[in-house]
Amino acid sequence: MAKDDPQTLCERLFSTFLGPLVVGGTMLPGKLFGGKGALSIGNHRQPSDVDLLSRSELTRVRVARKLAPIDTLDQAPSGNEWALAACLHDLVQSTHPGFDALFRRSGPKRILDVIEKTLERIPPPASVGDALSRHTWFSRMFELARTDIDLQWWTGSERFLGTEPPRRLTAWPELRRVSETRTPRPLMDLPSSGSAVDVQRFTMVTAAFLEKTPLTDLATVTRSAPVFLWTRESLALAATQGGRTMVGRALGLLSQRAVDTALGRATKQLFAAKAVRALFVAVDLLRDRALMAASARLVGKDEPEPLAIGPEQNDAAFAIGAGALVASHWIAQTGGGFNEAERRAILHVLAPAAQSAAAREVKALLG
Amino acid sequence: MLERIALHQTRLRTPGLGLEGKGVALGAKGLVLLPSLDRLVAWLSVYTREHSLEDLMPSLVIEIVQSKLGTKEITLSFAAESSDRMDRVAETARLVGGFTFTGTSRHFVQYRDAAAPFGYDATQLISTDAPLVLYHDRFTQVYATEKEVGLRSLLLRLMPHVDPSTVEDGGPRFIVAEQGLGPALIHYFVRSRVEGEVAVGEWPPESAFDEGPVRRYVMRIPDLPKRMRPLMARTPGLTTFLPAGPGVAVEMGYRHPVALRACPVFDPNGLVLIRGRGDEPWTLEKMPQMGDLRAFARVELRSEGGADVLKASATRLPEPVRVPLRVVPSPAPWRNVTATWIPPQQLSLLRRIAYALPHQTILRTQVALTERGAFLRSNQGIEAIPLGTFFVEIHPNLYIPAGYDVTPAVAPEVLYRALGASASQVLFINTAAHAIAVEESAFSPLETALLEAQAWEPLVAEEIHRALEEAPVDLKLEPLGVFALSQVQPPAQPEEPQPGVPQLPPGTQPPR
Numbered sequence: 065m066a067k068d069d070p071q072t073l074c075e076r077l078f079s080t081f082l083g084p085l086v087v088g089g090t091m092l093p094g095k096l097f098g099g100k101g102a103l104s105i106g107n108h109r110q111p112s113d114v115d116l117l118s119r120s121e122l123t124r125v126r127v128a129r130k131l132a133p134i135d136t137l138d139q140a141p142s143g144n145e146w147a148l149a150a151c152l153h154d155l156v157q158s159t160h161p162g163f164d165a166l167f168r169r170s171g172p173k174r175i176l177d178v179i180e181k182t183l184e185r186i187p188p189p190a191s192v193g194d195a196l197s198r199h200t201w202f203s204r205m206f207e208l209a210r211t212d213i214d215l216q217w218w219t220g221s222e223r224f225l226g227t228e229p230p231r232r233l234t235a236w237p238e239l240r241r242v243s244e245t246r247t248p249r250p251l252m253d254l255p256s257s258g259s260a261v262d263v264q265r266f267t268m269v270t271a272a273f274l275e276k277t278p279l280t281d282l283a284t285v286t287r288s289a290p291v292f293l294w295t296r297e298s299l300a301l302a303a304t305q306g307g308r309t310m311v312g313r314a315l316g317l318l319s320q321r322a323v324d325t326a327l328g329r330a331t332k333q334l335f336a337a338k339a340v341r342a343l344f345v346a347v348d349l350l351r352d353r354a355l356m357a358a359s360a361r362l363v364g365k366d367e368p369e370p371l372a373i374g375p376e377q378n379d380a381a382f383a384i385g386a387g388a389l390v391a392s393h394w395i396a397q398t399g400g401g402f403n404e405a406e407r408r409a410i411l412h413v414l415a416p417a418a419q420s421a422a423a424r425e426v427k428a429l430l431g
Numbered sequence: 432m433l434e435r436i437a438l439h440q441t442r443l444r445t446p447g448l449g450l451e452g453k454g455v456a457l458g459a460k461g462l463v464l465l466p467s468l469d470r471l472v473a474w475l476s477v478y479t480r481e482h483s484l485e486d487l488m489p490s491l492v493i494e495i496v497q498s499k500l501g502t503k504e505i506t507l508s509f510a511a512e513s514s515d516r517m518d519r520v521a522e523t524a525r526l527v528g529g530f531t532f533t534g535t536s537r538h539f540v541q542y543r544d545a546a547a548p549f550g551y552d553a554t555q556l557i558s559t560d561a562p563l564v565l566y567h568d569r570f571t572q573v574y575a576t577e578k579e580v581g582l583r584s585l586l587l588r589l590m591p592h593v594d595p596s597t598v599e600d601g602g603p604r605f606i607v608a609e610q611g612l613g614p615a616l617i618h619y620f621v622r623s624r625v626e627g628e629v630a631v632g633e634w635p636p637e638s639a640f641d642e643g644p645v646r647r648y649v650m651r652i653p654d655l656p657k658r659m660r661p662l663m664a665r666t667p668g669l670t671t672f673l674p675a676g677p678g679v680a681v682e683m684g685y686r687h688p689v690a691l692r693a694c695p696v697f698d699p700n701g702l703v704l705i706r707g708r709g710d711e712p713w714t715l716e717k718m719p720q721m722g723d724l725r726a727f728a729r730v731e732l733r734s735e736g737g738a739d740v741l742k743a744s745a746t747r748l749p750e751p752v753r754v755p756l757r758v759v760p761s762p763a764p765w766r767n768v769t770a771t772w773i774p775p776q777q778l779s780l781l782r783r784i785a786y787a788l789p790h791q792t793i794l795r796t797q798v799a800l801t802e803r804g805a806f807l808r809s810n811q812g813i814e815a816i817p818l819g820t821f822f823v824e825i826h827p828n829l830y831i832p833a834g835y836d837v838t839p840a841v842a843p844e845v846l847y848r849a850l851g852a853s854a855s856q857v858l859f860i861n862t863a864a865h866a867i868a869v870e871e872s873a874f875s876p877l878e879t880a881l882l883e884a885q886a887w888e889p890l891v892a893e894e895i896h897r898a899l900e901e902a903p904v905d906l907k908l909e910p911l912g913v914f915a916l917s918q919v920q921p922p923a924q925p926e927e928p929q930p931g932v933p934q935l936p937p938g939t940q941p942p943r
Contacts, residue, residue: 088902092909099922123901154919162911171916181921208904226908 070104073097074146078111081156082141082149085204086120093157096175099182102150107143124200130317131279131310137197144186145201148276151179151186152205155269158261159254161225172261176269183272188297189279192306199279206251206284212258214245225258252289279307283314286322294330294346303345312352320357321380327353328379331386335429347390354387355400358413368409372416377425385422392418433540433568434554435547445553445566447535451514455543456550458534460490461511461520464504464565465529471505472589472688473527479693482519484582488695493582496563496574503577506563517542532565540566583696591685591707597673598664598683599657605672605680606650607632607704607713612668613648617727620652625659627652628721634713647713649702651721672704679703754839756846758864761836766823768812768833772859773819774804780818781805785877788816798880799857799873806859806869807877820861828857828871835862 068076076094084091111117121139128134141149158175162168189195210226215233217240222233234242252270255263271290274281278297285292301307315323331346354371361368371388373381392414394400395407402410417423436443436456443449443456451457465471471493478484484491490510497503511517511533521531521542532539533550538557543550546568553566563574608616617629628651633644655663655671663671664683672680678697681687685707697703704713773781785793792815799806807816814821822830826843829850837846837860852858856868 085904088904091904091906093906094909095912096916096919098918098920100920101918103922156906160908160911160915162908162915168911168915171919174916175919178919178921185922185925204904208906210906210908226906 068101070106070109073101073150074105074109075111075113077105077146077149077153078141079113079116081153082201083111083113083116083120085149085152085208086201087116087123088204091208093153096154096157097150098154099178099185102147102154102182103143103185105143105146105150108140109143109146110140124197127200127203128196131199131313132196132306134196137200141201142194142197144276145198147182147186148198148273149201151182151273152202154179155266155273156208156251156254158266159257159259161258161260164258164260169260172259173265176261176265179269180272183269183276186276188276188300192301192304192310195277195279195301195307196310198277199283202277202280203283205280206287209248209250210254210257212247212249214247215242216245217242223258252287279310279314282311283317285315285326286318292326292330294334294342299342299345302349308349308352311349312356315353316356324353324380324383325378328381328383328386332379332382335426347386350383350387351390351394352387354384354391354414354417355410357384358388358391358410361413362406362409368413370416371413373420373422377421381420381422382425384417385420385424386426388414388417388420389423389426432553432555432571433551433566436549436552438549440549443552445534445538445540445556447538448533448540448552450549453514454549455514456533456540456552457511457514457517458539459511460508460534460539461517461542462509462532462534462539462565463507463520463524463529464532465507465524465527466504468505470527470529471507471585474507474523474529475689475694477526478520478523479690483693483695485693485695486516488582491582493580493585495577495580497577498572498574504574505580506574514543530565530567532567537562538564538566541568582694586687586689586691586694586696587703587705587712589688590709591681591687591705593684593707594686595684597681597686598660600673600683601654603651603653603674604655604663604683605674605702605704606648606652606655606663607670607672608648608650609668610646610648612666614727616648616650616669617724620650620724621727623656623659625652625656625724626654627724629724629727630719630721632713632715632719649715649719649721650724670704670706675705679705681705682707756860756864757838758831758835758860758862759838760834763836765821765833767825768814768821769810769824770806770808770822770830770859771813771816771819772804772806772822772861775802777818778805781816784816784818792816793878794876796877797874798877799869799875800880801869801873803867806857806874808857808874822859828852828854830857830859832860832862837864 077097080092080094083089117139121137124137125135128137154175158172158179163171189198212226213224213229215222215224215229217233222229229244234244236242249257252267255261255266267290271293274284274290275295275297278295278301281292281295281298282301302311315327327346327350331343331350334343334346357371358368361371371384373384391400392411395402395411399407400410436450436454438454441450445456445458447458448456449458463474465474475484487509490508492508494506494508495503496506509520517531517533521544524531531542533542534540538553540553541551551566551568557564557571557573559573561573562576565572565574606616613629613631620627630649632647632649634647635644636642637645660671660683663669671683673683675681675687675690676692676694676697677699678701679691680702681691682705685705687705691697691705698716700717702715702718704715706712792809795811796807796809796813796816798808804819807813807819809815821833823833824830826847829843829847829852831837841849847858850858850866852866852868855871857871857874858866858868860866
């Protein structure tokens with residue numbers, strides 16, 4: 065069988081998968097790319113659909129501007145981004161119901177193996193800008209959803225997974241008492257809905273994919289699966305000032321309680337593993353979040369409301385308490401760039417959280 | 432010989448000396464004794480810097496006096512009138528080393544000073560026929576008058592000081608050109624559009640060998656352009672003078688030691704031109720008739736080959752001579768930029784910028800939408816909307832592009848009339864000299880246009896809506912096909928181990 069040349073692969077990947085992933089619309093994944101195909105596209109490859117490319121750039125800039133004040137991005141994906149897009153394409157295709165058939169059930173496993181090996185060949189982002197660029201391509205990966213249709217008529221029923229039912233089944237809807245139930249299935253629900261792929265393995269490969277785009281990993285920290293864990297790449301991003309700022313802004317767009325829960329859970333695991341250097345990075349992020357929360361309470365108020373957490377020992381309380389404790393120490397030692405009145409007010413706001421049971425637990429863990 | 436006058440003293444010995452209202456001893460005259468001519472000039476220079484000599488002039492007499500010992504000194508006498516005037520004169524005299532006296536005819540006593548606030552009186556008068564006897568606490572001296580010195584002649588004899596800074600002074604100027612240079616200079620001024628007047632002055636021949644009177648052109652230039660000042664200062668044959676008072680001017684590059692403006696000794700109807708380098712002044716007893724420079728511009732006649740007059744061959748009205756209107760770039764600064772013409776291609780930008788415009792700008796801007804684009808007008812200036820071609824209103828309802836001018840340079844009223852537009856039309860002339868008329872009624876407030884959502888406005892909302900919407904990512908599936916896994920192959924192994932890829936930041940290697 066003749067192999068497609070890289071430009072053909074690039075055109076197909078962009079028009080059917082990557083473009084719709086960015087700007088929305090119908091995503092129609094096709095033939096699998098495999099590891100060789102994913103890596104063969106390479107740098108400086110640009111699709112010919114200039115209109116879609118331009119619209120995707122506009123959308124990406126809009127995504128980027130939520131996190132950083134930039135106006136331009138590279139219009140076409142880099143080689144690594146093409147490879148990541150191909151991996152995500154294959155990851156989605158691994159959930160295709162067509163594999164749930166005789167002689168085909170091993171297909172998803174093989175696909176996931178190849179994806180894992182391909183991801184190992186893709187380096188982590190080389191800079192904060194690179195991380196941001198990857199995020200603009202894949203920020204909506206958990207938004208892609210397949211619409212499953214349950215169709216019932218007077219004599220029977222049938223389920224259509226990601227396809228439209230034929231007209232003959234929906235004809236004369238009143239006479240034949242046709243009822244149609246549409247259920248959207250997001251990415252992480254696809255393995256459990258008519259697919260032959262192993263859910264656990266699919267989740268692991270998805271987590272491996274997220275390692276390659278750490279800003280997306282952190283910007284979707286509240287997702288149910290794969291559960292957020294601190295990785296080398298996400299810690300590396302959060303360790304830089306610019307990266308931490310962007311992460312802070314990305315987390316600011318989410319539900320704060322859910323963010324605190326996710327970060328608290330992940331940071332606890334670092335404590336458990338006694339990963340000291342990684343802890344410093346994670347705790348710095350929690351400190352910044354605590355300072356942001358305290359500063360927000362100071363605006364326009366003479367008597368700001370203290371940052372109180374309940375007596376419960378959950379992950380969110382852990383994150384808030386750890387952040388408040390470290391922030392209080394940091395302000396006491398360095399001043400933090402605040403004037404005397406601000407310092408006093410921030411310490412007043414942080415005091416209840418910094419003296420909570422969760423903070424005491426953190427203090428004990430820090431030794 | 433002198434004694435101080437005490438408070439409430441009423442009797443004085445010096446003849447002609449009395450007590451004025453303040454109790455100060457004062458005669459009918461005041462007198463300043465100055466040791467030399469340069470001190471006199473210094474006194475005049477200092478006094479005229481702050482005060483005018485106008486009130487002193489009727490009674491001012493400058494004389495050279497000689498003492499019995501033969502020393503010559505200078506006296507300056509004037510009507511005393513009041514102790515205020517005497518105080519001013521005495522103060523200036525003290526500064527330049529002179530002595531001030533007061534008296535009436537012959538005997539003059541020292542004027543008051545800090546030691547004697549009410550003045551002095553002579554205890555013993557000298558019996559003499561000399562015309563002037565001065566009593567001072569340090570000396571008593573008898574003087575004979577040698578000769579009188581006229582202030583005007585003194586001022587004319589004083590040589591001006593070199594002062595190059597006057598070249599840069601603004602204001603009117605007199606330019607005296609030698610006879611041969613006059614016409615060329617007049618032509619130069621006319622060509623350079625320098626306004627002024629010109630007269631021809633006649634001076635008697637400097638020696639018997641001269642053929643006749645010396646004629647020079649005298650020009651009065653109200654505002655000589657800055658670029659011409661060095662030329663006028665350095666060109667031989669041209670002498671430039673700066674007016675220093677009514678009827679007197681001093682050569683440019685020099686300054687007279689006395690403020691001539693304070694010395695009303697020159698006839699305002701005449702002209703005295705004081706020259707530097709020790710040259711004698713040029714004097715015109717009566718300013719000759721001056722004519723406009725343009726009247727003396729070079730005149731050229733047609734060749735005599737043609738007819739003198741071309742007679743009209745018919746009695747009907749001749750066809751008007753018309754030249755096409757041109758719009759040319761102009762270096763003049765932009766003024767009254769109150770309109771802009773936005774072509775259709777830039778309307779999308781106007782839509783976008785409309786959201787950023789402040790309320791006041793929207794409020795006072797009017798817009799007319801045509802097939803050639805949008806015309807915006809604002810009486811307060813249109814610069815707040817940085818789009819399109821800016822227009823300047825040169826006449827009510829007549830606009831030309833900013834930075835351009837129309838040629839031939841006819842008056843805006845003439846141009847407006849020639850375009851023949853009605854009063855209800857607003858005319859825009861573009862850079863190609865093509866005029867476009869827009870009905871006045873077509874202009875509506877921009878605010879209303881935005882609110883009423885005219886034909887082009889809904890496009891804004893639609894575009895923005897389309898640009899901002901995020902369509903859901905709808906995954907559709909197609910059949911996998913027969914050889915679905917044919918391309919699913921792991922990547923080729925790298926030929927050599929890849930070098931370490933930079934991390935964020937370098938060195939952060941947390942355990943996983």
